[in-house]
Amino acid sequence: MNNKWQKGIKDLQKLSLSKKEKQILLDKIFNELPKKPVISTWVSPFVMFKSHVTAFVVFILLVAGSSISLAAESSLPGDILYPIKISVTEPVRGVIKISPEEKIEWEIEKAVRRIEEVSILVTEERLDEKKQEKAEELFEKHTENFKVRSEREIEKHKIEEEGKQDAVKENENDKGKAQIKEQENERNFERERKEVEDKVEELKKAKGKALERNKKEKESKNNPSYRSDNND
Amino acid sequence: MDLDSKQLYFKEIYTKEADNIFRFVFLRISNKEESVDITGEVFYKFWQIVCKEEVSTPRALLFTIARNKVIDWYRKKQTKSLEAMTEKSEEDENVPFYFQVEDEKADKDIVISAEASWVMEVLHSLPPQYKEVVSLRFIDGLSPQEIGEVLHITPNAASLRINHALEKMRKELGINIKDE
Numbered sequence: 409m410n411n412k413w414q415k416g417i418k419d420l421q422k423l424s425l426s427k428k429e430k431q432i433l434l435d436k437i438f439n440e441l442p443k444k445p446v447i448s449t450w451v452s453p454f455v456m457f458k459s460h461v462t463a464f465v466v467f468i469l470l471v472a473g474s475s476i477s478l479a480a481e482s483s484l485p486g487d488i489l490y491p492i493k494i495s496v497t498e499p500v501r502g503v504i505k506i507s508p509e510e511k512i513e514w515e516i517e518k519a520v521r522r523i524e525e526v527s528i529l530v531t532e533e534r535l536d537e538k539k540q541e542k543a544e545e546l547f548e549k550h551t552e553n554f555k556v557r558s559e560r561e562i563e564k565h566k567i568e569e570e571g572k573q574d575a576v577k578e579n580e581n582d583k584g585k586a587q588i589k590e591q592e593n594e595r596n597f598e599r600e601r602k603e604v605e606d607k608v609e610e611l612k613k614a615k616g617k618a619l620e621r622n623k624k625e626k627e628s629k630n631n632p633s634y635r636s637d638n639n640d
Numbered sequence: 641m642d643l644d645s646k647q648l649y650f651k652e653i654y655t656k657e658a659d660n661i662f663r664f665v666f667l668r669i670s671n672k673e674e675s676v677d678i679t680g681e682v683f684y685k686f687w688q689i690v691c692k693e694e695v696s697t698p699r700a701l702l703f704t705i706a707r708n709k710v711i712d713w714y715r716k717k718q719t720k721s722l723e724a725m726t727e728k729s730e731e732d733e734n735v736p737f738y739f740q741v742e743d744e745k746a747d748k749d750i751v752i753s754a755e756a757s758w759v760m761e762v763l764h765s766l767p768p769q770y771k772e773v774v775s776l777r778f779i780d781g782l783s784p785q786e787i788g789e790v791l792h793i794t795p796n797a798a799s800l801r802i803n804h805a806l807e808k809m810r811k812e813l814g815i816n817i818k819d820e
């Protein structure tokens with residue numbers, strides 16, 4: 409019985425591929441398979457981070473980053489996050505504004521934001537010389553940017569119009585008409601420039617008001633008689 | 641390991657183990673042509689793994705892949721026959737295989753000796769869990785450690801199962817074999 413078993417096992421172990429089959433199979437494997445390890449070049453965002461620690465750190469950075477920029481948006485001069493608002497979130501928001509009109513509007517908005525900040529500081533009685541200087545400096549910068557940008561746009565507009573007029577002239581051969589148009593356009597530019605200047609003026613006035621109010625409050629605070637009255 | 645040495649390593653293992661894997665598959669699905677195909681698929685998978693990582697127990701890995709491929713083959717066959725039962729028109733549709741070995745000798749039927757078929761009968765009479773360990777131990781010549789890895793059990797459990805099977809064979813069939 410045992411011998412029968414042994415022989416049976418041996419016979420079964422003789423079962424094998426022929427040499428030719430083996431070689432063909434091997435060739436097939438090497439020909440059909442990529443020579444390089446099969447590693448997908450696409451990395452799933454879920455498996456990008458091999459260790460949980462890096463994934464966690466990145467997650468925390470993302471959450472912290474977004475909440476910091478959100479918090480920075482509502483910060484005021486003198487706050488820790490205020491420099492982030494000025495040098496990070498606002499320029500980033502500016503990048504999103506693509507058309508020149510939007511960019512110009514954004515400059516005005518930034519100037520308005522400075523005024524708002526100052527007025528909030530005034531109401532909270534936290535405004536000091538340093539903060540005020542900083543706000544003024546930034547305000548000047550924004551209005552200057554606004555002026556430069558809008559003038560550049562007007563200039564561009566002018567050149568474009570002139571180009572159009574040249575075409576009109578050539579086509580119609582009507583010099584009189586063109587002249588009238590030119591004058592009209594000039595008037596238009598003049599009006600636009602005035603509007604821009606008016607706006608800057610308005611902003612300056614608004615800022616001045618805020619500062620004045622601040623000064624008054626300061627004076628009333630510093631007034632010793634007022635204080636002594638209060639104390640008695 | 642760079643690619644060249646990986647290829648060398650792969651070839652070495654292939655020459656050593658191709659017959660064993662073929663035998664393992666053939667004894668389970670009894671179809672020579674398909675066994676050759678599956679053997680190719682097993683080594684294909686093995687090569688992919690070798691490319692990706694260091695393999696410490698290549699034999700156990702190869703038998704594990706082969707075992708899974710055989711299970712897949714049965715599953716495929718089962719669904720196919722179910723489909724055939726419901727839709728007789730698509731009965732003849734062939735399942736495409738990745739490897740097609742063309743060899744004039746390949747079609748020759750494999751004739752096994754009377755003793756060999758008796759051994760197979762004995763194995764088939766055993767309960768499934770014993771059948772598997774005995775064939776892996778005596779026909780494929782795997783160590784209890786390797787068997788443990790293939791069947792996802794501890795080496796001790798594998799040894800124990802082999803001993804139980806041998807005892808059963810001795811008691812019920814009068815076959816007295818020792819596991820050296």
